[in-house]
Structure formats: structure tokens, C-alpha cells
Amino acid sequence: MEPETRFEILGPLRAFRGPDPVDLGPAKQRAVLAVLLLSPGKPVPTTRIVDAVWGADPPENGANVVQKYVAGLRRALGRERLTLSAGGYTLAIGADALDAEVFRAALARAGTEQRAGRADQAAETVRAGLALWHGDALDGLTGPIFETARAALAEDRASAWELWAEIRLAHGDDAGLVGELTRLTHDFPLREGLRAQLMLALHRAGRQAEALAVFRDTREFFLDELGAEPGERMQEVHRRILRGELEQPPPPDPVSPAPYTPTSPPPVSPPPVSPAPVSPPFSPTMLQPQRGHARWLEIVAAGAAPFLTCGVAAWVYFLYAAIQRGRWYHYVVAGAYFAMLPWIVMWFEIDPSPIDSDTTTAAEGVAVSSWLLLWLGSTVHGVILAVQGGDTRSARTRRDLARRFAAIDPAAAVQAGIGRPDLLRYLDDGGLVDVNNAPPHELTRVPGISPAEAHRIGMDRHYNGPYRQPADLVSRGVLTQRQLRRAESWLICLGW
Numbered sequence: 001m002e003p004e005t006r007f008e009i010l011g012p013l014r015a016f017r018g019p020d021p022v023d024l025g026p027a028k029q030r031a032v033l034a035v036l037l038l039s040p041g042k043p044v045p046t047t048r049i050v051d052a053v054w055g056a057d058p059p060e061n062g063a064n065v066v067q068k069y070v071a072g073l074r075r076a077l078g079r080e081r082l083t084l085s086a087g088g089y090t091l092a093i094g095a096d097a098l099d100a101e102v103f104r105a106a107l108a109r110a111g112t113e114q115r116a117g118r119a120d121q122a123a124e125t126v127r128a129g130l131a132l133w134h135g136d137a138l139d140g141l142t143g144p145i146f147e148t149a150r151a152a153l154a155e156d157r158a159s160a161w162e163l164w165a166e167i168r169l170a171h172g173d174d175a176g177l178v179g180e181l182t183r184l185t186h187d188f189p190l191r192e193g194l195r196a197q198l199m200l201a202l203h204r205a206g207r208q209a210e211a212l213a214v215f216r217d218t219r220e221f222f223l224d225e226l227g228a229e230p231g232e233r234m235q236e237v238h239r240r241i242l243r244g245e246l247e248q249p250p251p252p253d254p255v256s257p258a259p260y261t262p263t264s265p266p267p268v269s270p271p272p273v274s275p276a277p278v279s280p281p282f283s284p285t286m287l288q289p290q291r292g293h294a295r296w297l298e299i300v301a302a303g304a305a306p307f308l309t310c311g312v313a314a315w316v317y318f319l320y321a322a323i324q325r326g327r328w329y330h331y332v333v334a335g336a337y338f339a340m341l342p343w344i345v346m347w348f349e350i351d352p353s354p355i356d357s358d359t360t361t362a363a364e365g366v367a368v369s370s371w372l373l374l375w376l377g378s379t380v381h382g383v384i385l386a387v388q389g390g391d392t393r394s395a396r397t398r399r400d401l402a403r404r405f406a407a408i409d410p411a412a413a414v415q416a417g418i419g420r421p422d423l424l425r426y427l428d429d430g431g432l433v434d435v436n437n438a439p440p441h442e443l444t445r446v447p448g449i450s451p452a453e454a455h456r457i458g459m460d461r462h463y464n465g466p467y468r469q470p471a472d473l474v475s476r477g478v479l480t481q482r483q484l485r486r487a488e489s490w491l492i493c494l495g496w
Contacts, residue, residue: 013140013141046063053066106126319334347370432492433492436461439458449479
């Protein structure tokens, strides 16, 4: 069986069949392939290919030239892989055949692992994804479309390094992180998050003067290059270092470093939002983080309620979960567990045998089996549901407050990090995700948005500009109406 063809765009464009490289032909033919790889599995119009490859100087017979190069790619990759439809040419590849898609999937998986408390595994997943890079994305290809795609992929790469550094900072590996972050700030000089993390790492390593020097050098660089001051994130870290408000993390175990768990980075107060007074219902101080004790109490209650009451009170927790999550199917589950009680009683009632009978009837068997199923099943089900978590009334309230705050002062909402779970921030917006500014891998936090949809959103906003409202995701053909209904509660559009 012929091995699957793998494609690489995180560096020079290359293709491999097993360990052997595939000859992709001349430069223009490779550029045509690159355009198709930016939209794998989707039809790409011929006009778009011509614009990407030839730009402002297209050939007179552009469609015929594209057809010629597509024929060359079919000889190299297989005729069945490249098809033509009314919408254009479609390149069919496997889910793991493109390194950019594998990289983005690794970021999404790392975020899930981090939220689940498996920080060491998340760090390894991020590094495995970063190992796929072999230089600048689409290296050697020029043109606006390739530049836009290259910038989007570079943004994802920088976000991955920030996520990795965040996990390492939470682990307390500050001294070993300084050198890596120093290199990263040179590779991504405009990425303030990496510079803020370098300041934190230096401060925690006892190098406070160097941490302050990073801010001074960054300020001079930004003023010279951009004519602007560093952002609020760096300024807040700078202020807290000067005030001595940043605590040192607990030292790692020098003997046997156990798998570490994520701890919160040093608390940073929400930034000032506006010189004008803000009414109390919309104050960002109402969006402070919530304690995690309630989550553990819910898990304990979810298992204890049905177990200690022999299943009689199983429906109580599921009704509570339905009220908190606001989903109809949770009410159905609570109703099913409640309906089990009269079901069990009915089978005991219709049992014709005397109470002191030595034999067990079929009715008694059904009743006892149903009771055991209710008792054990509801206990396990309740614990699983509580561990998985989900939406809550409190989170919905905070999302509503954050939206109202953003409606009053959108610029301040952007500064405060509303909808940006990738930033080092210390407010609770209920899980909002900013469609216009959050990295694509953060969009996978939203129910109903897979890594593939997150990639499409990222590419669409780069090509077609920011979204004014979540409904634009449907009008632009990025999400279906059904997907939007699942995701809309968590989405916000800022900075358009």
C-alpha cells in the first residue's frame, strides 16, 4: 500500500511520500499547490489562484496556465487528489497530512490538557507542535495572499510559545526559561506577551534590575519603531515589580520533580478602563476570578446525593445541573431519573408474591434491577457530569456583564482583555472569546467550534476583515446556523 503523502508549509513548501521527497515541479507550480494547501478540502476558484501566484501581472490565458500546472501536480501527487468542480480546484488530503493543521490541532489539544490540569503533558504537546516548524511559513513564496497566511501562521506560532512559557512559569522553572524567552523576544519583537513573561521570569529568578531593564528597552524600541508606549499588560507587570507585589512561586522539588499542576500567574489588577465614571453594573471589578472550591463541592455533592440516598435523590443534582447549564437535555435527564422512582414502586406493587416468600418473581427482579441501575448509574453519571463542568448561571451573568461593559467602552474592553483567554489577565468574563482578536486555537474553547472551523475563522478574518457581530460567521459561510446557535453565547466581536 502506497504511503500517505504529507505536506509541509511551516517552512519551505515540501511534500513527502513516506520518507521520500516528492518533486513538486517549477516555482509557479509549487505556488499553485501552496494556494490549494491554504484551503485543503475546499474548492479554490481559478481566479483566486491566478491572483495569488501572479498578483498584479497575470498571464493573458491565466486559466489555461493554471490548468497546465494542475496537470503537473496531478502527475506528481495522483490524479484523484486534485479534482475540478464548479467552485474551482479542490485538493483532497488526509486530516494529518498538512503540518499546519497538525500544529493547530496540537495547540487546541494542549489548551484542553492545560485546563484539565495536565500541564506537563500540555507543555510537551506544545513543543511537539512547535517542532514541526522549519523556518518561516511558506518560505520563498511572495504575494499578498501568502504574506497574509504567513502572518496568521506566525501569530499562531507566537501564541504557542506564549502558552508554553505560561505553563513553564506556572511550574516555577523561571531561571531555565529566561534564555528561551530572551531568544523569543528577538524572534517576535512586537509580541508584548513574551516580553511580559520575560520580565516575570527575570523577577522570579531574583534579577529584578534586568526585569526592569526589559521594560525600559521595550519602551524605547516601541517609541522608536511604532511611536507608541508598551501596552497595559507590560505596564502593569512593570508597576507591580516596582511595588513589590509579585510573589515568588514555590520552588520545584529538587529530588523528584513530580508532574506539576498549573498555578495562577501573579495577580494583575484589571487596567483602568476609562477616565469617565462607570456605573457599578458595568465595572470590570465585578469580573474578578471565581474560586474553585465550589467546583469540588459540586463534584462531591453529585456523587453523594444519589449514593447516600440509594438513588432516591438522584434527580436533585441533575435538576440543579439543568438549571445551571440551561440546556433542555439536562432537564430531560433529570426527569428520566425522577421517573425511575414510580417505575420501581410500580413493579414492587404489582408483585403478587407475599413479602415473606422465599422465591423471587419477575416483577421483583425488574424492580431490584431498576433500583440498582438508578443507584449506581446516577452516582457515576453525576460525578462524570460534574467533573466535565459546563456552562453555569454565574458564567452567563458574567458574560452578560462583560458584553454590557464592552458596549459602553469597546476600547477599554479590548485593553482589559475581554474575550482573550490567551492573555495574562485577571478578570472573569464568563468564558467569552473575541472572534476578532483571539488566536484560532483559543476559539476551540467554544462549544461547536472545532480546530478546522477555528482555522477557517482565522483565515476569513485576515482576508475579509473583522466581524461586527457573531451572525457574520454565518453570512460569510464560515459556520452553519446550527453551529452558531451552539457557540453564540460565548462569542463577542471587539475591535472592528
